[in-house]
Amino acid sequence: MNKNKYLNCSLDVSRRNFLTRVAATGAALSAGKVLAQEAPKPPADPAGTVANSTVMGEKHAGMVVHSERPLTASVPAELHHFAATPNDRMFVRNNLLTPDIDAAQHRLTVKGSVHKEVSFSLDELRKNFPVVRTQAMLECAGAGRTGFVPRPSGTPWSVTGGMGCPVWNGVRLRDVLRAAGVQNHAGYVAGQGGDFGVIATAAPVIRSIPLDKAMEPHTLVVFGMNDGPLPKIHGHPLRLLVPGWAGSASTKWLHTLTVLDAPFKGTYMDTSYRIPRDAVKPGEKMPPDALVTEAWPVKSMITYPAQNAVFKLGQSVLVEGRAWVGEGAIAKVELSFDEGVTWQTAQINSATDKYAWRIFSVEFKPAKPGFTTALARATDDRGNTQPMAAKWNPLGYFWNGVHRVGFVVEA
């Protein structure tokens, strides 16, 4: 598909027109005889969606697009050199199209194993519940996938791609759930969002989380990002924030919360977002007892210097980065400037919000000219340390291998 053609495509496609085309697609599909020209060509920007060009127009020029349909994009590590991730550097990960939702009409419904079904407008959410603000990690389960050798299928995020740590504004999910009254036998909550695919058969992306995590005070129904409105691409007007966990649980464009007695059954719970208990041989099938991806393991990245930066010998370099873990806390970050032979402990900033990344730094004075590398590895408070390479798994989730950056020291 021609990139520019797609990006510049106008929104001038009516919903009915879109549905007609979908129907025509179905007819072509059932016709049996298939020619290349008959390949269903969905309208690039169906009615009710936000064009990629609009989304990318608000993003940093250094953001790399991995897929145009559905839109996925991310920035390199050095562009994360901020205390909190600014909106224009926050990664984009859609499964379907980007819906354009009218906040004034939008409601959030809570149903399922509750005492009474309730629904709230945005104003009602703000008025009824304490408004909170927290900085927290959001990271796609497949973030860093290109670290895996051989490469599993899925978005080719760079080793530090597919994550960010902005400030979120919203209300606590537990307050919203309590307003409906969670029944005793309930154990899970599933979020559903207003995104849709180019054909009507595309399965909605529904994920459930255990109630314990839903009731955690940092799990939010979010309506703001970095103290401003929530951008359309990040879920406007409402989304879930399930901090530290595989990003797919943080449903964007949230309109329904269903309280369940058992985990939601659906392809995005049972086939995708699964990880084997133990590493499997590359190419092998997903074992039947694979686990649902939940909290991210301990991870870190170097945000300064950038890859291929140039320094003068004698100059000291303040090597800096970010470290985080899905549940728990960062206990230690170490850096190596000799490819992992020796390690030195980095300074870490004092903890801020529970799920925010920590900033670490080491002052490094290169002793010799030439190409020099910095490796960072973090350890959490349960004693888990980042491996050199994460365990291979069929869908390429949870890459947390040691991050390595190279720079040049000139004599």
Added chain:
Amino acid sequence: MLAGVLLFLGSTVIALAQDDPVPPKTLTPGKGVELTTARCVICHDATHITRTKLSRGEWEFNIKNMIERGAPIAPNEIAPILEYLATYYNRDAAAPAPVPAATASAGDPVTGLLTTHACTACHQTDKRVVGPSFREVAAKYAGNSSAAAMLAGKIRQGGSGVWGAAPMPPNAGVPDADVRRLVDWILGQK
């Protein structure tokens, strides 16, 4: 130039930051391409496939997964789609030449790259010159899934000792995307 340097640690590689080459926007022409395009290039663009190389078993899983996600694929269409994907996008076996060569533009683009980057000064496809023939290289690494990454690193950095004492000098100025294409092409020589 240093961005392509690879470090080997056991069986895994920590590569320095490097962008993937832009994957093709259409599927490789070959038996089954029409059906695969019709069934698979709907919800997402073709790059989901062209950026991917999987084992046959993984493609089988992927098709089942896509049907669960709503792909309109009839039971009797699974086998031909699997055959196509496992032929042209197979991690374990080099892809055969695209089939309707008639539509391919004249002049093989990779042959052009070999000349542009002066690889032909030392290499030929079927004869050893200063360096090994590309057929020898392809045969040596057939079925070795980490060969592509290794060879990309070797082409950039140069080296000696694998084929003899003669060294290959570093090929520093070759863009990453070209190195990948060259390696894919070299590994596909039979």
